[in-house]
Amino acid sequence: MLEAASVLGTEFTAGSVAAGLDLDPLAIEDRCDELVRQGQFLCAAMLFLRPDGTQVARYRFIHSLYPHAIAERVPPGWRLRLHQRVGEWLERAYGAQAAAIAGSLAWHFEEAGDYRRAIHYLVLAAGNAAGRFAYADALRVLQQARSLVHHLAADARPALEVELLQRMGDAHYGRGEWIECSEAYEAAVRAAAAGSTSTQIHALRGMIRPFGVLDPDRGIAAIEQAVRLSATVDDPLLRARTELLAAGIRLTYDTWRANDWEICAAANETIHRLSDAGPAAFDRVSYAQLQVLRGDYAGALENLEAGVPKENESTSIMVPMFARSVTTLALLYSGRLGELVQLLRTGRDLAETNGNEPWLFVFREAWLRTVMLDFAGARQLCKAMAARSTAAYWRGPSRSIDGIASGYAALERGKYDDAARSFATVVDPKKIPKFFLHWCWRLNAQLGLADAWLASGKLQKARLAADRFLESALSTAEPNLQALAWEAGARVAMAENDWNAAEEKIEKGLAILQAFEIPTTAWRVHATRSDLYRQAKNDTAAEAHRARAEAIILTLANSFAPEDPVRDAFLAAAPVRRILRPRGGNRGARERGVPR
Numbered sequence: 001m002l003e004a005a006s007v008l009g010t011e012f013t014a015g016s017v018a019a020g021l022d023l024d025p026l027a028i029e030d031r032c033d034e035l036v037r038q039g040q041f042l043c044a045a046m047l048f049l050r051p052d053g054t055q056v057a058r059y060r061f062i063h064s065l066y067p068h069a070i071a072e073r074v075p076p077g078w079r080l081r082l083h084q085r086v087g088e089w090l091e092r093a094y095g096a097q098a099a100a101i102a103g104s105l106a107w108h109f110e111e112a113g114d115y116r117r118a119i120h121y122l123v124l125a126a127g128n129a130a131g132r133f134a135y136a137d138a139l140r141v142l143q144q145a146r147s148l149v150h151h152l153a154a155d156a157r158p159a160l161e162v163e164l165l166q167r168m169g170d171a172h173y174g175r176g177e178w179i180e181c182s183e184a185y186e187a188a189v190r191a192a193a194a195g196s197t198s199t200q201i202h203a204l205r206g207m208i209r210p211f212g213v214l215d216p217d218r219g220i221a222a223i224e225q226a227v228r229l230s231a232t233v234d235d236p237l238l239r240a241r242t243e244l245l246a247a248g249i250r251l252t253y254d255t256w257r258a259n260d261w262e263i264c265a266a267a268n269e270t271i272h273r274l275s276d277a278g279p280a281a282f283d284r285v286s287y288a289q290l291q292v293l294r295g296d297y298a299g300a301l302e303n304l305e306a307g308v309p310k311e312n313e314s315t316s317i318m319v320p321m322f323a324r325s326v327t328t329l330a331l332l333y334s335g336r337l338g339e340l341v342q343l344l345r346t347g348r349d350l351a352e353t354n355g356n357e358p359w360l361f362v363f364r365e366a367w368l369r370t371v372m373l374d375f376a377g378a379r380q381l382c383k384a385m386a387a388r389s390t391a392a393y394w395r396g397p398s399r400s401i402d403g404i405a406s407g408y409a410a411l412e413r414g415k416y417d418d419a420a421r422s423f424a425t426v427v428d429p430k431k432i433p434k435f436f437l438h439w440c441w442r443l444n445a446q447l448g449l450a451d452a453w454l455a456s457g458k459l460q461k462a463r464l465a466a467d468r469f470l471e472s473a474l475s476t477a478e479p480n481l482q483a484l485a486w487e488a489g490a491r492v493a494m495a496e497n498d499w500n501a502a503e504e505k506i507e508k509g510l511a512i513l514q515a516f517e518i519p520t521t522a523w524r525v526h527a528t529r530s531d532l533y534r535q536a537k538n539d540t541a542a543e544a545h546r547a548r549a550e551a552i553i554l555t556l557a558n559s560f561a562p563e564d565p566v567r568d569a570f571l572a573a574a575p576v577r578r579i580l581r582p583r584g585g586n587r588g589a590r591e592r593g594v595p596r
Contacts, residue, residue, distance in 0.1 A: 001031055002041060003074050006067035007082050011045050011060045019089030020082040032059050041066055050094070084112035099124045103141075115151040119160065122148075126167060130317040133350040135174040138317060142168045158195025159202075162188045166206045170317035173209055176357035182210035189222075197233050201226045205242060208249050209318065216253040216434040223249050240270035241283055248286050251293070255439050256476040264290055278306075281319045289326045295479035295516040297334035300326065321360070328364040332371060333480055335519035338559040340368060341566065359385065366401045370444075371520050372556075373576065374569035375405040375412075396435030400426050404441070407448045412574065416456035423448035443472050443481050450488050459496055466492045480521050483512040487525045494532060502532055523552040527579050549579045 004020045005012045014029035021028070035042045036059070045060040061067050074082075087108030091098055098105060098121075106121035122145035129137035146164045149157050169184030185206050192203035204226035211219030223246040230239040244267035247260040268287050271279045279287075284303050291300035304323050324347060331340040344361045351358035362385045369378040382402040407422035425431050426445035432438070446469035453462035466489045473485035486509035493502035509525045512518075526549035533542035553576055560567035570576060 001028060002066075002070050004082055005059070006061075006070035007074055007079055008086065010064055010067055011058060013048055013056045013058050015056060015093070016086050016089070020086045022085065029057050032057070080112050083108045084114060087112060087114070087117070099128065102128060106145075110148065113151075115148045116156075119145045119148055119164075123164070123167065126171070127317060130171065130174065131320060133174070133347070133354045133356055135171040135317075135354065135356055138171045138174075139168060142171065158191055159199045161191040162195065162199055162203045165191060166203070167317055169206070169210060170321075174317065174321060174356060176359050178210055178213050182214055185210050197229055198235065198238060201229050201233075201238060201242060204229070205245055208245075208253070212249070212253055212436065220246075220249055220254060237271065237274040240267040240274065241280070243267040244271065244283060245286055248290055251290065252437055253434060256293075256478070258477070261290065261294075261477060282322070285319060285323045285326060288323075288330075292326060292329045292333070294477045295333075295518065297330045297517075300330045301334075304330070325360060325364070328367075332364075332368055333518055333520060335517075335556055336559060337368070337372075337556060337566075338561065341365075341560060341564060344368070363397045363401075366397070366405075369566055369569070370401055370405055372566050372570040373408075373573035374566050375409045377566065377569055378402070378405040379409065396432055396438060397441075399432050400435075400438070400441040400445070403432075404445055404448055407445070407452065411448075411452055411455055416452050419452040419455075420449060423452060439476075440478070440481070443469060443476075446472060447484055447488055450492065454492055454495060459492065462492050463496070479512050479516040480518050483509045483516075483518060483521045483525055486512070487521075487528050490528055490532065494528075494535065499532075499535070506532055519552050519556055523549040523556070523579065524575075526552065527575070546579060553579055 001017060001021065004017045008016055008020070014032055015025045017032075018025035018028040032042055033044075036044050039062075041062060042059045043062055045058040048056040048058045050056060087105055090101060090105055090108065094101060102121045102124035106118050106125055109115070109121065110118035122141050126138040126141040126145070129135070129141060142164055146161070146168070149161055149164065152160065165184050165188035169181045169188070172178075172181035172184060185203075188206060189200075189203045192200040204222045207222035208216075208219035211222065223242070226242050227239075227246045230242040233239070244264055247263040247267070250257065251260050251264070264287065268279075268283075271283055284306055288300040288303040291297075291303065304327055324343065328340055328343065331337070331343070344365045348358040348361040348365075351361065362381055366378045366381040366385075369375070369381065379402055382398040382405070386398050403422045403426040407419040407426075410416075410419040410422060423445045427442050427449065429438075429442075446465060450462050450465035450469055453459070453465055466485075470485040470489050473481040476482070486505045490502045490505040490509065493499070493505060506525065506529050510529060513522050513525060526545045530542045530545035530549065533539075533545060553571075557567050557571055571580070
């Protein structure tokens with residue numbers, strides 16, 4: 001009994017020793033208790049609490065020299081069998097909750113020479129570490145797993161080597177280590193060359209992760225190569241999954257095309273039809289991102305919840321990270337800002353605690369602040385992140401957000417030419433390279449240009465900028481941008497005294513709000529509708545839309561904690577104050593051109 005216990009370490013439970021010896025746990029517990037009473041070898045340790053609430057007796061060697069000395073007596077063959085029995089017993093005992101002790105299970109199976117199982121649990125342990133943003137710990141565990149691959153049969157190595165290299169790349173991605181991430185993914189492609197076509201497809205599918213940051217066009221080329229390869233294998237599910245990813249990548253890293261959305265919708269339908277257990281987590285999250293871009297925020301959040309990895313599921317580190325990224329956008333546009341702030345700041349604290357760059361959370365908070373008119377706060381976040389980070393990913397988002405925030409800050413000071421230059425920089429693809437949803441930010445900068453020229457009284461330029469913004473927005477399926485474009489066009493038409501055009505455009509903006517609930521944009525549209533009614537001397541209708549805008553504003557503000565600085569900045573913004581403190585008469589008419 002002591003020999004078995006010594007193999008298990010300084011501390012052990014009676015159940016584990018009984019499993020290793022294939023004996024009754026109560027008999028082992030009685031014998032251990034007897035040794036404890038006699039003060040020989042063992043003492044009682046704190047009871048161990050299993051996830052199901054069961055308390056298990058635990059014991060500890062009195063001196064650390066005992067297990068080392070006794071373990072030397074254990075023959076190698078018996079040691080292997082002991083670890084195998086204990087590992088399998090723990091698997092049965094924990095069942096679906098085995099991921100909670102993945103590290104222990106990996107150790108037992110590695111000591112038993114059951115390397116496939118050991119690698120499986122090391123991957124789960126790495127996922128546990130990544131779940132608390134401890135990506136450095138995840139890397140160490142994955143490197144250990146990779147060191148065991150050579151023990152497997154030759155035909156099993158390539159696919160597993162690809163998986164582990166990609167997971168290591170994901171851990172580097174989480175740390176903002178883009179070069180190391182790309183090196184891991186390129187190594188995965190090389191390793192896949194020795195494997196099946198399916199393995200090669202899997203390796204190519206992952207290339208967008210590092211190169212979405214470093215060189216999106218190269219990442220797109222890799223996934224399109226994967227699509228071509230998928231057409232050569234008799235695996236319609238793999239082909240559909242690859243087509244979904246490829247079209248989604250083109251939509252988010254290149255530009256919006258209706259044909260790509262149709263490919264995504266068809267592929268998603270095929271995946272649901274062919275997957276007995278339902279779509280894989282990554283596929284659900286990928287499709288949820290596209291749902292957000294089409295204004296289906298509730299559907300996206302539902303898909304994201306279903307796509308969260310289940311316990312004991314060996315899934316990519318990227319799935320929870322990607323899910324958090326998409327969740328932030330769904331919460332932002334659906335107006336659930338308090339939840340969003342909590343998610344962002346908790347994630348940022350955890351990332352910094354674990355020594356990682358919190359780039360994702362800072363980027364999303366800067367996005368939030370821009371939407372909520374806290375331009376000073378957005379600029380401060382961009383500059384702070386740029387000063388502390390060398391991450392390539394941050395260049396595109398920070399320059400775009402900072403450019404838009406700087407433009408509106410200049411506009412508030414009456415510096416119209418400065419504002420126009422800031423917006424024009426964001427619009428120009430030669431000055432800011434592609435990044436995730438870069439086209440969305442360029443459209444927001446087009447809105448900024450229309451606002452700058454309108455505020456300066458240069459109506460011809462304002463009309464040209466507004467028309468370009470509308471044309472670009474209508475080329476996408478993004479309802480938030482479309483509603484903003486119709487609203488901007490209405491304001492320009494009002495300034496030109498083209499009341500019929502203004503009526504037509506604002507009604508089209510309101511029609512979008514009837515189909516989609518977008519509170520962060522809705523208050524702007526209702527405010528302009530109110531201005532237009534007031535110009536037509538329909539004070540009753542004007543007041544109804546002003547009150548609607550005010551109600552939406554207060555709901556957004558009250559979703560924050562009372563002391564949140566973003567809430568204070570939003571309520572202090574001039575366009576918001578104008579709604580909360582309505583002014584009648586000529587002054588209200590003069591303020592119609594104030595950019596929103």
